[in-house]
Amino acid sequence: MSFIGEAWRRFMFLLRRGQMDRDLAEEMRQHAALKAEKNIAYGMAPDEAQHAAQRQIGNVTRQMEESRQSWGFPAVESVWQDIRYGLRGLRKSPGFTTIAMLTLALGIGASTAIFSIVNTVLLRPLPYKDSSRLVHVWTVSSMFPEFTLGQSIPNLQDIEARSHSFETLATFEVRARNLTGSGEPEQLRTVEVSPSFLTLFGVHPIIGRDFRPEDEQRKDGDVVLLSYGLWQRRFGGDRSIIGRTIMLSQQPWTVAGVLPSGFSFPGNIDALVPRNIPPGNRTERQAWMYTALGKLRPGVSLAKAQSEMNGIAAALAHQYPQDATGIQFPLVTLQDDATRRSKPQLLALLGAVGFLLLIACANVSNLVLSRGLRRQREIAVRAALGASRRRILRQLLIESLLLAMAGGVAGAGLAIAGVRLFRALAPAGFPRIEELRTEPVTLLIALIVSALAGILCGLAPALTITRGDLNLPIRDNSAASSAPVRLFSLRSFLVVAEVALALVLLTGSALMAQSMMRLLRVDTGLTTDHLLTGEMTLPKALYDSKDSQHLFLERLLQALQARRQFSGAVLTNSPLLTGSVTVTSFNPALLGSTEKKTTIEIRSVTPDYFSTLGIRIQRGRIFNERDTAGALSVALINEAMARRFFPGQDPLGKPLKFDADDKTPSQIVGVVADTRDSGLNAPPRLQAYFPLLQNPSERVYILVRSSLDPAAAIAEVQRTVWSVDKDLPLSKTRTMGEVISESVAEPRFRTWLVSIFAIAGLTLTLIGIYGVISYSVRQRTREMGIRIALGAQSGSLLGLVLRQAVVLTVTGAVIGIIGSLLLMRLLASQLFEIKPGDPVTLIGAVLLMMIVAVAASWVPARRATKVDPMIALRYE
Amino acid sequence: MVRSAGKNELLPGTLEMLILHTLKNGRRHGYGIAQRIQEISEDVLQVEEGSLYPALQRLLVKAWVKAEWGTSENNRRARYYTLTPSGRKELGMEAENFDRVVAAIARVMRTV
Numbered sequence: 001m002s003f004i005g006e007a008w009r010r011f012m013f014l015l016r017r018g019q020m021d022r023d024l025a026e027e028m029r030q031h032a033a034l035k036a037e038k039n040i041a042y043g044m045a046p047d048e049a050q051h052a053a054q055r056q057i058g059n060v061t062r063q064m065e066e067s068r069q070s071w072g073f074p075a076v077e078s079v080w081q082d083i084r085y086g087l088r089g090l091r092k093s094p095g096f097t098t099i100a101m102l103t104l105a106l107g108i109g110a111s112t113a114i115f116s117i118v119n120t121v122l123l124r125p126l127p128y129k130d131s132s133r134l135v136h137v138w139t140v141s142s143m144f145p146e147f148t149l150g151q152s153i154p155n156l157q158d159i160e161a162r163s164h165s166f167e168t169l170a171t172f173e174v175r176a177r178n179l180t181g182s183g184e185p186e187q188l189r190t191v192e193v194s195p196s197f198l199t200l201f202g203v204h205p206i207i208g209r210d211f212r213p214e215d216e217q218r219k220d221g222d223v224v225l226l227s228y229g230l231w232q233r234r235f236g237g238d239r240s241i242i243g244r245t246i247m248l249s250q251q252p253w254t255v256a257g258v259l260p261s262g263f264s265f266p267g268n269i270d271a272l273v274p275r276n277i278p279p280g281n282r283t284e285r286q287a288w289m290y291t292a293l294g295k296l297r298p299g300v301s302l303a304k305a306q307s308e309m310n311g312i313a314a315a316l317a318h319q320y321p322q323d324a325t326g327i328q329f330p331l332v333t334l335q336d337d338a339t340r341r342s343k344p345q346l347l348a349l350l351g352a353v354g355f356l357l358l359i360a361c362a363n364v365s366n367l368v369l370s371r372g373l374r375r376q377r378e379i380a381v382r383a384a385l386g387a388s389r390r391r392i393l394r395q396l397l398i399e400s401l402l403l404a405m406a407g408g409v410a411g412a413g414l415a416i417a418g419v420r421l422f423r424a425l426a427p428a429g430f431p432r433i434e435e436l437r438t439e440p441v442t443l444l445i446a447l448i449v450s451a452l453a454g455i456l457c458g459l460a461p462a463l464t465i466t467r468g469d470l471n472l473p474i475r476d477n478s479a480a481s482s483a484p485v486r487l488f489s490l491r492s493f494l495v496v497a498e499v500a501l502a503l504v505l506l507t508g509s510a511l512m513a514q515s516m517m518r519l520l521r522v523d524t525g526l527t528t529d530h531l532l533t534g535e536m537t538l539p540k541a542l543y544d545s546k547d548s549q550h551l552f553l554e555r556l557l558q559a560l561q562a563r564r565q566f567s568g569a570v571l572t573n574s575p576l577l578t579g580s581v582t583v584t585s586f587n588p589a590l591l592g593s594t595e596k597k598t599t600i601e602i603r604s605v606t607p608d609y610f611s612t613l614g615i616r617i618q619r620g621r622i623f624n625e626r627d628t629a630g631a632l633s634v635a636l637i638n639e640a641m642a643r644r645f646f647p648g649q650d651p652l653g654k655p656l657k658f659d660a661d662d663k664t665p666s667q668i669v670g671v672v673a674d675t676r677d678s679g680l681n682a683p684p685r686l687q688a689y690f691p692l693l694q695n696p697s698e699r700v701y702i703l704v705r706s707s708l709d710p711a712a713a714i715a716e717v718q719r720t721v722w723s724v725d726k727d728l729p730l731s732k733t734r735t736m737g738e739v740i741s742e743s744v745a746e747p748r749f750r751t752w753l754v755s756i757f758a759i760a761g762l763t764l765t766l767i768g769i770y771g772v773i774s775y776s777v778r779q780r781t782r783e784m785g786i787r788i789a790l791g792a793q794s795g796s797l798l799g800l801v802l803r804q805a806v807v808l809t810v811t812g813a814v815i816g817i818i819g820s821l822l823l824m825r826l827l828a829s830q831l832f833e834i835k836p837g838d839p840v841t842l843i844g845a846v847l848l849m850m851i852v853a854v855a856a857s858w859v860p861a862r863r864a865t866k867v868d869p870m871i872a873l874r875y876e
Numbered sequence: 877m878v879r880s881a882g883k884n885e886l887l888p889g890t891l892e893m894l895i896l897h898t899l900k901n902g903r904r905h906g907y908g909i910a911q912r913i914q915e916i917s918e919d920v921l922q923v924e925e926g927s928l929y930p931a932l933q934r935l936l937v938k939a940w941v942k943a944e945w946g947t948s949e950n951n952r953r954a955r956y957y958t959l960t961p962s963g964r965k966e967l968g969m970e971a972e973n974f975d976r977v978v979a980a981i982a983r984v985m986r987t988v
Contacts, residue, residue, distance in 0.1 A: 034907040070933035
C-alpha cells in the first residue's frame with residue numbers, strides 16, 4: 001500500500017514539478033542568506049560573508065539536480081530524456097536517418113510479411129473445430145510403392161471395429177457432377193461423403209439437416225447439401241430451397257440443407273452428397289479409393305494412435321495374406337497434409353528473408369558505427385560532464401532502437417502491402433491463401449523484429465564506440481589518424497558478414513532460377529503449341545453403360561474432326577501435364593519377366609493422339625479406327641517399358657495381362673517414344689496406351705489444335721460438345737501453354753521472390769562496401785596526401801584501396817561459399833536437374849559479388865587518387 | 877554527506893533519522909535543521925546542503941514530513957518542515973533499530 005501511495009505522490013510531484021523547483025530554489029536562496037547572516041555575525045564584511053556562504057554551499061545546480069532526483073521517476077525520466085535527445089539527433093542528420101530507416105524498413109517489412117504468411121499457412125490451426133485432432137488415415141501398400149492410397153471399405157470397417165483411438169471416422173471422395181436445369185450447365189465439385197463427415201468437422205447445416213446413416217441406403221432417393229457459395233450463386237440464397245429438387249448428373253436430388261459459409265473441405269467445394277458404395281466395393285479389400293479422415297479422441301496422441309494402427313495393419317496382413325500383405329495405415333494430421341507441399345518453399349523463403357534482414361542490420365550497424373565515430377568528441381564531452389559509460393551506452397542503444405522503431409513502422413506498412421501482394425500473386429492452389437490477411441499479430445511481429453533489429457544493429461557499435469578512454473578524442477587532436485581499416489575491426493566483420501550472407505542469397509536464387517529455366521526447357525516429347533484442353537464428366541444416369549459412353553465418344557470425336565477450325569482433335573481419359581497421372585499395379589511375371597511388382601502409367605486415347613502430340617512410333621503400328629469395341633484388344637507400350645520388360649526381345653504380339661486369369665489380354669501392337677505427359681518435372685514412367693473406344697471412360701479430356709484465337713476456339717469446342725449433348729458442360733478449358741505455365745507457377749513464384757530478396761541483399765551489400773571503403777579513404781586522407789607528395793602514381797593508390805575491398809569480399813565470399821554448400825542441400829528437393837553444389841553457379845555468384853565489390857569501392861578509390869597533398873597535410 | 881569532525885561518513889539512512897528527530901518538538905526550516913544537528917552534536921556532525929536537501933525531498937516523497945512556507949523569527953520567508961504521524965511512527969521504529977545496532981556495534985567493539 002505504502003508503495004502505491006509513494007508512487008502516487010511521485011506522480012503528483014512530477015505534475016507540480018515547476019512549483020517544486022521554484023520552492024527548492026527559493027529555499028536554498030534563503031538558506032544561503034541565513035548562512036551569510038551568520039558569517040556577518042562572526043564579523044565578516046557583507047560581501048565576503050555572501051561569497052563565503054556560497055563557497056560553503058558549493059554547486060547549487062548540482063544539489064538541486066540531486067534533490068530533484070528524489071521526486072518523480074528518475075529512471076523513466078532519464079530514459080525519456082535520452083529518447084528526446086536521440087530524436088533530436090536523428091532529426092539533425094536526415095540523410096543518415098532516412099537511409100538507415102529505409103534499410104531497416106526493407107528488412108523488417110520483408111521478414112514480417114513472410115513470417116505472417118508462414119504463421120497463417122503453417123502455424124495457425126486449420127479453421128475447423130478441434131482441428132489438431134483431425135488426421136488422414138492413409139493406406140500404403142507394397143503393390144503401389146510410390147503412392148498414398150485411401151481406404152477400402154472392409155479395411156476401414158475393421159479399423160473402426162478394432163481401434164480405440166478415434167472419436168469419429170469418415171470418408172470423402174471428390175467427384176465432378178454436372179448441374180443442369182436452370183441456366184447454363186455447370187460442372188460442380190461435389191464430395192461424396194460418409195454420413196459422419198460433418199460430425200467429424202463439428203459442422204451443422206445452417207438450414208435444413210445433416211446427412212443421416214439411412215441417406216447412404218438411398219431408400220428415399222438422393223439428397224444433397226449445398227455449399228453456401230453455390231446456394232448464393234445459383235439459387236439466390238433462397239431459404240425455400242430445402243426439399244426442392246435439383247438436377248445433378250441428369251438425376252433429381254433433393255436439397256436437404258445448406259452448409260455454413262465458412263466451411264469448405266477439401267478445397268473449394270460446391271455440394272456434399274452421401275457416398276454410394278457399389279456392392280463390389282463393400283467386400284473388396286483392395287479397393288483403396290475412399291479417402292479416410294479420423295478425429296482422435298481427446299488425449300490420444302498421434303504416436304499412440306499410429307502404433308495402434310500399426311498393430312491393426314499387421315493383424316490384417318496376417319488374416320488376409322492375399323489382400324493385405326505389406327499394407328500400412330500412416331496417420332498424417334490434416335494440418336501437415338494441407339501444407340506438405342508448401343512447407344519447404346515457405347521455409348526457404350523465410351530463410352532468404354531472414355538473411356536479408358541480417359544484411360540490413362549489418363548495413364545499419366555500419367552506418368551507426370560511422371556516425372558514432374564521428375560523434376566521439378560529443379561523447380567525450382558528455383563523459384567529461386559526468387555521464388557514466390553505462391549512460392552513454394544506453395543513450396546510443398536508445399538511438400538505434402528509435403531508428404529501428406521508425407524502420408519498423410515503415411516496415412509494418414511494407415509488410416501489409418507485401419502480404420496483399422503475395423495474396424494477389426500467389427499461384428492458384430497455394431494452401432490457405434484465402435485465410436491470409438494482415439492482422440494485429442503481424443504488427444506485433446514487426447514490433448518484436450524491430451526491437452531485435454534495433455538491439456542487433458546498435459549494440460556492437462555502441463560497445464565499440466564507448467570502449468577505451470572516452471576522453472581520448474578531446475586530448476588527441478589528430479582525429480584523422482591514418483589507421484587503415486583493420487581486418488578484425490567490427491567494421492570489417494560487418495562487411496564480411498554482409499558479403500557472406502548476400503552470397504548465400506545469391507547462390508540460392510541462382511540455383512532456383514536455373515532450375516526454373518531447365519524445367520521450362522525440358523523436352524516433354526509432346527508437341528503442345530496451339531493446343532487447347534478441356535475436361536468433362538459423363539453423367540452416370542445417361543451414360544450408364546460402356547456402350548452409351550462409346551457411342552458418345554465416337555460422335556463427339558466425329559463432330560470435333562468435322563470442324564475445319566480444328567487441325568487436330570483427340571480424346572483421352574487422363575489430363576496432360578497437370579501433375580496427375582493414372583496408374584495401375586502391374587506384375588511383370590505375367591510377361592515372363594523376373595522384375596518385381598511395380599506400377600505403370602496407363603492412358604486411353606483416340607488414334608490421332610500420337611500424331612497430334614508428335615509422339616514418335618518406334619516399332620509396329622499405332623491405333624486405328626478398327627481398334628474399337630468388339631475388335632481384338634490392343635495396346636501400345638512406351639520405350640521405357642519395352643526396354644525394362646523385353647530386353648533383347650520383340651514385344652510386338654505379346655499379350656499384356658494385368659491379372660493371371662485375364663481371358664482377353666490386350667495384344668501389344670507397337671512401341672512409342674517416352675513422354676513426360678504427367679508433368680515437366682516427372683521423368684517418363686513405364687507406360688501403356690489403350691484405345692479409348694475399347695476402354696470408354698466417364699471422364700474425358702479433349703485436346704484440340706486450332707490456329708483460332710484461344711477464346712474463340714474454346715467457345716467452338718463447347719459448341720461442338722453441346723451439339724452432341726446439350727447438357728454437358730466443358731470445364732477447365734485452357735490452352736496447353738496455360739496448363740504448363742500453371743504447372744510451374746509455384747516454383748516460378750518462389751524463384752521470383754527469392755530473386756527479389758537476393759537483389760535487395762546485393763544492393764544493400766553494395767552500399768555497405770561503399771560505406772566502409774569511403775570511410776577508410778576519408779580516414780587515410782593524410783596518408784594518401786603523403787603518398788602522392790612522395791610520388792605515388794594514381795594506379796598504385798587505386799590498387800591500395802581496391803585491395804582492401806577485395807580482401808574483405810574474398811573473406812566474405814569464402815565463408816559464403818561454405819555456408820551455401822551447407823545450406824543449399826536443404827533446397828535440393830526443390831531443385832530440378834541442378835545440384836545444390838553446382839560449381840558454375842557458385843563461381844558465377846562469387847564473380848558477381850567481386851564485380852559488385854569493385855564497383856562499390858571504385859568511387860572512393862578514385863577519390864583517394866584525387867587527394868590534394870597540400871590540403872591533406874593541412875587537414876588537421 | 878553528513879561529516880563528523882574526523883571526516884567519517886555516517887551509516888546510510890542515519891541523516892533522515894536525525895532530521896526526523898530534530899522535528900520531533902515542532903517545525904523547523906532547512907537551515908534550522910542543519911544548525912540544530914550541528915549544535916546538539918557539539919559540532920561533531922556537520923550537515924552539508926548537498927545532502928540535506930535531497931534527504932528532505934526523499935522524506936517529502938515518503939510523506940514522513942510535510943513542508944509549508946512561513947515567516948521566520950527575523951521576518952524572513954522560510955520553508956518549514958513538520959513531522960507527519962507516519963513520520964513520527966517511522967522515527968520511533970528507526971530510533972529503536974538504531975539503539976539495537978549501536979548496542980550491537982558497542983558489544984563487538986568491546987570484545988577482543
